Amino acid sequence: MSARDEILARVREALAPAEVGSPAAEVGSGGAEVGPGYRTASGLDEDALVELLVDRLLDYRARVEVVTSDGLAEAIRTRLEGKRFVAPDGLPTSWLHPSLAEGRVTDSREAPVDVVRLDELDAVVTSSAVSIAETGTIVLDGSPDQGRRAISLVPDHHVCVVPVQTIVGIVPEGFARLDPTRPLTLISGPSATSDIELERVEGVHGPRTLDVIIAR
Amino acid sequence: MSTVNLGLPRFPSGGPPRGFGNISATEPFPKAAHRELGNAQLRANLGHATHTIRDKRLRVVSELPDWEALREAGSAIKTEAMTRLPELLTQFEEQFTARGGTVHWARDAAEANRIVEELIRATGETEVVKVKSMATQEIGLNEYLDERGIAAFETDLAELIVQLGHDKPSHILVPAIHKNRTEIRDIFLEEMPDVDPELTDEPRRLAMAARAHLRKKFLSAKVAISGANFGIAETGTLGVVESEGNGRMCLTLPETLITVMGIEKVLPRAQDLEVFMQLLPRSSTGERMNPYTSLWTGATPGDGPQNVHVVLLDNGRTRALADQHGRSALHCIRCSACMNVCPVYERTGGHAYGSTYPGPIGAILSPLLTGVEAEENSSLPYASSLCGACFDACPVKINIPEILVYLRGEDVSGGTTGRRRRSLPSQMDLALGAASWALSSGDRLGLLEKGLPVARALAGRDEKISRLPGLGAGWTQSRDVPAPPSESFRNWWRKREKEAEKGTHE
Incomplete structure (x- = not known):
């Protein structure tokens, strides 16, 4: 018998005969009709969402600025001026001030920047798919304005734009907006570790500076 | 399949076979605990760390008004997953395969190790980077590969400390919890070839040293090995929850990714993540959310590893599943909250339990995976004062004290061929007989x-x-x-x- 068939047979044997197909097997799956007992919506308005997200990001020691969409290009320029940075090819061109053209390297799935080259760059700028205010979590899903996973990982400084309409209140609202089959990266603050005496220290292998610009 | 009687009441002629690997105590718990208690430095380190994390966990848990409802939901989803396991595993296999991944099945530790070795050999590489993983720790993968000329580099900071210190993990979340910052600095000074000799014991400096040490490895690695916190049956998605970014490095940069996952890690729906991604971070590191979580589904063209494998591991899990009283131990999401609140763990540390899985969950999981009569695992269910703190802390409400008591009963009654079965009445039998005589009148x-x-x-x-x-x-x-x-x-x-x-x- 193949390992697959044997393991599946063992599982069936372990569960047999009482449980398989019995009402007990339906526990949990019937929950959808009555709704889960936990919160599925926060009910927060835009101001409250932004305020909560900023608070949580600062708690993780990320840098945060809230700008109007008119001020976004300027906010990005002040962070990347004079630096060599990578941007995904789908990033809106209006976000990047012409003065940044010299330091810019463009990455795409079709023309990926080599990882050693990425390591030599100072920064990366991306958009984001969803942000969860309550946990201070920003999700990248590999869309063209966010790019391949490697580009937001290897450079040491991540400038991440959060469009205000992508902010939700709590975790269930966040997952409801995401497609799980896309490559997802949930980011909550800069890289950190609690491995030494269980105290949090920011900055290990991922970007040591997380620079969030919330655009409303 | 052998027909050795393992003493399980539901399987008089066998039942699913036991697991092997680093899941057995090699000496009785009291003996190991007695030795570890003599280490005052260890006790001080553990006391400091477990109290730090307890306070953090309580703070972030009390923030959520629906924490109890989330625990209920987590428990219900896991119960559902276990009862639907055959169907969910085949669904996971279908989905993962349809999206460009390859699924392998391993009956036990030895088979899993062989599969991983063959997959590495097929790439021609002799070095791999690793994300911290309990499953590969359980099957002793690093040692297995090392004996065969393949170097596996641990990239999680605590795992790195353990590996460089030629030590063993003592905690499932923070394997080097038994070491303090000064001891860690000394290990780095001794074992990292190009470390700054002026390295201090400031945690930030130590983390930077690890970053510098591993950077080149990440950038050049062709093969990575990971575990998985979840596998989603509905979509074939795998997930790794981490902090440092070493996970992202391993899951993103190499060409080949091999994931070893216990069969009990499968969840029915992607939506279930909304529950576990609230329960797990708050229970483990006491944070609202861990810094990084990666979810991937097979291979994504042009982004990340294109040669993607998963090894689905039994290694005693079906044996635990067959035990109606103990099977909820398989609901464990490896958060480590139970060890952080345990008065016994806090004093003895993780090494005393012998197994990869220490603390309260280990005291039930290890004997359930191997059978309570295996090696010295019969002493593990006694490594508890039954205070119940672990049950209160468990995010999926595993009733650890109840299972501990049940396993003690199994140990005392034994199987018909169990190691502990005696033909003569034991002192305990005599004492309890006498008590029964005296107390009945x-x-x-x-x-x-x-x-x-x-x-x-x-x-x-x-x-x-x-x-x-x-x-x-x-x-x-x-x-x-x-x-x-x-x-x-x-x-x-x-x-x-x-x-x-x-x-x-x-």
Whole structure:
């Protein structure tokens, strides 16, 4: 018998005969009709969402600025001026001030920047798919304005734009907006570790500076 | 399949076979604990770390108004996943395969190790980077590969500390919890080739040293090995929850990714992540959310590893599943909250448990995976005061104390061929028989109580008995028995009643 068939047979044997197909097997799956007992919506308005997200990001020691969409290009320029940075090819061109053209390297799935080259760059700028205010979590899903996973990982400084309409209140609202089959990266603050005496220290292998610009 | 009787009541002629690997105690827990307790530095490190994390966990858990509802949901989803396991595993396989991944099945540790070795050999590489993974720790993958000329580099900071220190993990979340910052600095100075000799013991400096040490490895690695926190049956998605970014490095940069996942990690729906991604971070590191979580589904063209494999591991899990009283131990999401609150773990540390899985969850999981009679695992269910703190802390509400008591019962009653089955009645049998005789009759008890003053005299002037004979010696090894009172409660009560009666007549 193949390992697959044997393991599946063992599982069936372990569960047999009482449980398989019995009402007990339906526990949990019937929950959808009555709704889960936990919160599925926060009910927060835009101001409250932004305020909560900023608070949580600062708690993780990320840098945060809230700008109007008119001020976004300027906010990005002040962070990347004079630096060599990578941007995904789908990033809106209006976000990047012409003065940044010299330091810019463009990455795409079709023309990926080599990882050693990425390591030599100072920064990366991306958009984001969803942000969860309550946990201070920003999700990248590999869309063209966010790019391949490697580009937001290897450079040491991540400038991440959060469009205000992508902010939700709590975790269930966040997952409801995401497609799980896309490559997802949930980011909550800069890289950190609690491995030494269980105290949090920011900055290990991922970007040591997380620079969030919330655009409303 | 062998037909050795393993003593499980539901499988009189066998049942699913036991697991192997680093899931067995090699010496009885009391003996190991006694040795570890002698290490004052270890106790100080553990006390500091477990108390830090307890406070953090309580703070972030109390923030959520629906924490109890989330625990209920987590428990219900896991129960559902276990009862639907055959269907969910095949669904996961279908989905993962449809999206460009390859699924492998491993009956036990040895088979999983062989599969991983063959997959690495097929790439022609002799070096791999690793994300921290309990499953690969359980099957002893690093040692297996090392013996065959393949170097596996641990990239999680704590795993790196353990690996560089030629040590063993002592905690499932923070494997180097038994080391303090100064000890870690000394390991780095000794074992990292190009470390700054001026390295201080400041945690930030130590983390930077690890970053520099591993950077080149990440950038050049062709093969990575990971575990998985979840596997989603509905979509074939795998997930790794981490902090440092070493996980992202391993899951993103290499060409080949091999994931070893226990079969119990499968969840029915992607939506279930909304529950576990709230329960897990708050319970493990005491954060609202861990810094990084990666979810991937097979291979994504142009982004990340294109040669993607998953090894689905049994290694005793079906054995645990077959045990109706113990199977909920498989609901464990490896958060480590139970060890952080355990008064026994806090004092003995993780090494005393022998297994990859220490603490309260390990005390039930290890014997369930191997059978309580295997090696020295029969002593693990006794590594608890049954205070119940682990049950309260468990995000999926595993009733650890109840399973501990059940496993103690299994140990005492044993199987018909179990190691602990004796043909002669044991001291425990005799003592319990005598207690049953005495306690079933008031007259018999009264008779025995007349002996109390004698026992009191034996206790001596300090009113303590510090050494009992026979079976009692185990009890007095680490505690004194207070001298018995000079008379029994029942005697005292009778006298009191009489005097009260006298009082009312006067």
